Amino acid sequence: MIAQLLTRDELQRARALVERSGLSFEERYDNLLGLFEGGALVAVGARDGNVLKMLAIEASHQGGGLLGELVTELIRLGYAAGFDAFFVYTRPGSAPSFEALNFRRLVNHPQLTLLEYGRGLERYLEAQRPLVREGDNGAVVVNCNPFTFGHRFLIETAAAQVATLYVFVVREDRSAFPFAARMRLVAEGVADLSNVVVLESSRYAISSLTFPAYFLKKSDPVAQIQMETDLLLFGRHIAPFFGIRRRFIGSEPTCRTTRTYGETMKRILPACGVETVQIERRQVGDEAVSAFRVRQALRREAYESLRTLVPESTLAFILSEEGRAIREKLLNSHGRH
Amino acid sequence: MDIRRKVQAGTMQSSDLMIFLEPADTLSIEIESTVKKQFEHLIRARIEAVLERHGVKTGTVRVTDRGALDYAIEARMETALGRATEG
Numbered sequence: 001m002i003a004q005l006l007t008r009d010e011l012q013r014a015r016a017l018v019e020r021s022g023l024s025f026e027e028r029y030d031n032l033l034g035l036f037e038g039g040a041l042v043a044v045g046a047r048d049g050n051v052l053k054m055l056a057i058e059a060s061h062q063g064g065g066l067l068g069e070l071v072t073e074l075i076r077l078g079y080a081a082g083f084d085a086f087f088v089y090t091r092p093g094s095a096p097s098f099e100a101l102n103f104r105r106l107v108n109h110p111q112l113t114l115l116e117y118g119r120g121l122e123r124y125l126e127a128q129r130p131l132v133r134e135g136d137n138g139a140v141v142v143n144c145n146p147f148t149f150g151h152r153f154l155i156e157t158a159a160a161q162v163a164t165l166y167v168f169v170v171r172e173d174r175s176a177f178p179f180a181a182r183m184r185l186v187a188e189g190v191a192d193l194s195n196v197v198v199l200e201s202s203r204y205a206i207s208s209l210t211f212p213a214y215f216l217k218k219s220d221p222v223a224q225i226q227m228e229t230d231l232l233l234f235g236r237h238i239a240p241f242f243g244i245r246r247r248f249i250g251s252e253p254t255c256r257t258t259r260t261y262g263e264t265m266k267r268i269l270p271a272c273g274v275e276t277v278q279i280e281r282r283q284v285g286d287e288a289v290s291a292f293r294v295r296q297a298l299r300r301e302a303y304e305s306l307r308t309l310v311p312e313s314t315l316a317f318i319l320s321e322e323g324r325a326i327r328e329k330l331l332n333s334h335g336r337h
Numbered sequence: 338m339d340i341r342r343k344v345q346a347g348t349m350q351s352s353d354l355m356i357f358l359e360p361a362d363t364l365s366i367e368i369e370s371t372v373k374k375q376f377e378h379l380i381r382a383r384i385e386a387v388l389e390r391h392g393v394k395t396g397t398v399r400v401t402d403r404g405a406l407d408y409a410i411e412a413r414m415e416t417a418l419g420r421a422t423e424g
Binding site: 076117 | 345
């Protein structure tokens with residue numbers, strides 16, 4: 001019998017099974033399912049958005065159809081919730097069990113294999129095919145929360161060095177400015193650059209926020225492995241499709257995570273035939289222009305100072321009715337994003 | 338008959354298949370199978386036969402198969418179509 005696990009007792013049993021399997025229990029999920037046999041919990045699995053995780057099967061019950069049964073139900077629930085494709089991050093040794101269920105490998109990393117069910121990556125790339133241009137192309141991956149003169153400078157400088165520059169806007173909506181607005185402000189902010197193509201990253205920019213770490217050891221550098229996985233996916237699948245030979249990043253004076261990401265990029269991407277090019281950030285006053293600085297100004301309601309940081313299109317959006325909700329949200333929050 | 342909504346039928350168990358249907362302007366059938374090399378054309382023919390029998394001319398059909406036999410493919414397609422066209 002398969003059932004959603006909800007009670008405190010069920011959750012405790014699920015946690016015990018997950019931990020017995022050498023995994024750690026993560027609180028973040030949309031569904032947590034359990035398979036029972038004669039009242040005993042013999043398998044568990046969870047879904048967090050389009051990521052399946054914490055799949056654990058009692059040793060005595062492995063090798064049968066339980067994994068398929070669990071994954072079927074998780075995908076049924078995920079499909080009903082609006083997702084078409086699903087990721088599994090697993091130990092390399094477990095990857096074949098998922099391949100047998102028609103999952104496909106996207107990334108092989110020494111500590112993990114990323115697989116996908118539902119050909120989402122293929123369908124995403126196929127949908128972008130009309131945007132593919134011949135030539136020696138480049139890419140930037142940006143969040144633009146919101147679009148600033150700093151982004152403009154990075155994109156303009158990069159675009160001057162390649163045939164076509166692809167600007168991938170991170171799809172994930174965990175920023176103050178929602179994806180649709182971020183995307184629109186980027187498009188408006190670079191509209192005059194004829195060799196720049198703006199497109200969404202879909203779900204193929206791996207976020208540290210959704211990256212599951214339950215199968216890694218406590219001592220593993222989780223953030224580092226997440227970055228490497230993200231870059232391998234970009235280098236092995238996205239860059240070749242668009243003919244991207246160079247990836248541009250801005251120099252990072254303050255945020256350590258971003259700086260580490262840049263260093264990891266220089267280490268990982270060359271093996272995929274992609275060179276990393278770092279561009280010095282544009283300064284206004286003594287400080288580099290950054291979206292963080294813009295959000296700080298918004299928190300102080302220092303709207304006039306924005307003129308030196310963002311173009312007219314971004315400013316107009318911030319001051320619009322639509323932007324008001326974001327301004328209010330920022331006034332009441334103190335996180336970095 | 339038209340595919341009017343997104344539906345799913347079937348399982349991931351061995352010898353079964355999962356079918357996803359959704360409305361679309363044209364007809365497309367995507368097949369993934371653990372025995373794709375040997376049997377993709379036969380799976381496709383069986384799915385097309387069911388679609389034709391019901392007069393379905395448009396929609397996206399996505400299939401992940403684990404070696405289902407003809408009658409299983411038929412049954413899962415019938416169920417999925419029943420769900421996609423009702424109401």
